[in-house]
Amino acid sequence: MRLRSLLFVPGDRPERFPKAAASGADALILDLEDSVAPEKKAGARQAVAAWLAQPRETPCFVRVNPTGSEHADADVDVLRRILPDGIVLPKSIDAGSVRALAERLGEGCPPILPIASETPAAVFGLGSYGAAAALLAGLTWGAEDLPAAIGAATARNPDGSYTAPYEVVRSLVLFGAHAAGVAAIETVFPDIADADGLAAYVARGRRDGFTGMMAIHPAQVAAINAGFTPGEAEIAHARAVVAAFAANPGAGVLKLDGKMIDQPHLKQAQRLLARV
Numbered sequence: 001m002r003l004r005s006l007l008f009v010p011g012d013r014p015e016r017f018p019k020a021a022a023s024g025a026d027a028l029i030l031d032l033e034d035s036v037a038p039e040k041k042a043g044a045r046q047a048v049a050a051w052l053a054q055p056r057e058t059p060c061f062v063r064v065n066p067t068g069s070e071h072a073d074a075d076v077d078v079l080r081r082i083l084p085d086g087i088v089l090p091k092s093i094d095a096g097s098v099r100a101l102a103e104r105l106g107e108g109c110p111p112i113l114p115i116a117s118e119t120p121a122a123v124f125g126l127g128s129y130g131a132a133a134a135l136l137a138g139l140t141w142g143a144e145d146l147p148a149a150i151g152a153a154t155a156r157n158p159d160g161s162y163t164a165p166y167e168v169v170r171s172l173v174l175f176g177a178h179a180a181g182v183a184a185i186e187t188v189f190p191d192i193a194d195a196d197g198l199a200a201y202v203a204r205g206r207r208d209g210f211t212g213m214m215a216i217h218p219a220q221v222a223a224i225n226a227g228f229t230p231g232e233a234e235i236a237h238a239r240a241v242v243a244a245f246a247a248n249p250g251a252g253v254l255k256l257d258g259k260m261i262d263q264p265h266l267k268q269a270q271r272l273l274a275r276v
Contacts, residue, residue: 011044094125138183202227
């Protein structure tokens with residue numbers, strides 16, 4: 001499953017599901033958690049179940065309510081009957097949180113995407129997800145719940161960049177995903193109207209090693225898909241790197257287009273071509 005873009009849709013707004021599916025997003029995240037008021041969660045479950053029961057071309061994840069919350073059991077009961085293509089697990093603490101959800105859902109449990117940074121304890125579990133890698137669709141993070149959990153005023157500087165503590169968390173999620181061998185999914189960009197800011201944010205995520213990103217509006221999808229899709233020049237260069245080492249078996253260092261390339265360049269090229 002390609003996961004460049006994952007578009008959130010409130011589960012209690014089924015009239016938005018078709019538009020979201022037509023947005024070009026690689027996957028939808030039908031939300032039963034933060035975007036749905038408590039009194040509307042039962043209706044949201046019904047709407048999501050009805051959508052999942054229909055034939056669909058766009059893969060659909062469902063963000064459930066946190067394990068242990070008053071709404072979690074009802075979410076699991078619905079998903080046992082009609083499994084989505086993936087599950088987004090908020091407030092995940094570590095690999096044990098993933099295994100516990102998979103056990104509750106039983107045979108056929110779809111891939112799980114933990115939001116792995118929303119509590120202080122979760123930060124210390126970010127290196128554990130390799131133990132549950134076979135159950136994962138990837139690893140992602142959020143910049144809203146953690147500052148609220150510790151009483152911080154905000155996770156962002158006045159210019160919108162992350163403050164130092166949350167840059168650390170972002171980095172740990174990135175490395176935790178790659179250590180587990182799963183997709184590293186960047187968190188959302190909240191300003192829907194700032195197209196330039198979104199493009200810069202996507203470029204930064206791609207540069208740093210994220211492989212996809214979550215979106216909060218269909219208008220963001222095209223920029224995210226473009227930003228996380230390797231360009232023709234990148235693909236051609238990667239193929240040239242691979243070909244150079246294939247033509248020189250056993251070589252540790254080579255020269256390509258006047259520049260030195262070595263094994264890290266080969267690995268980077270192979271990873272890019274695997275994504276393509």
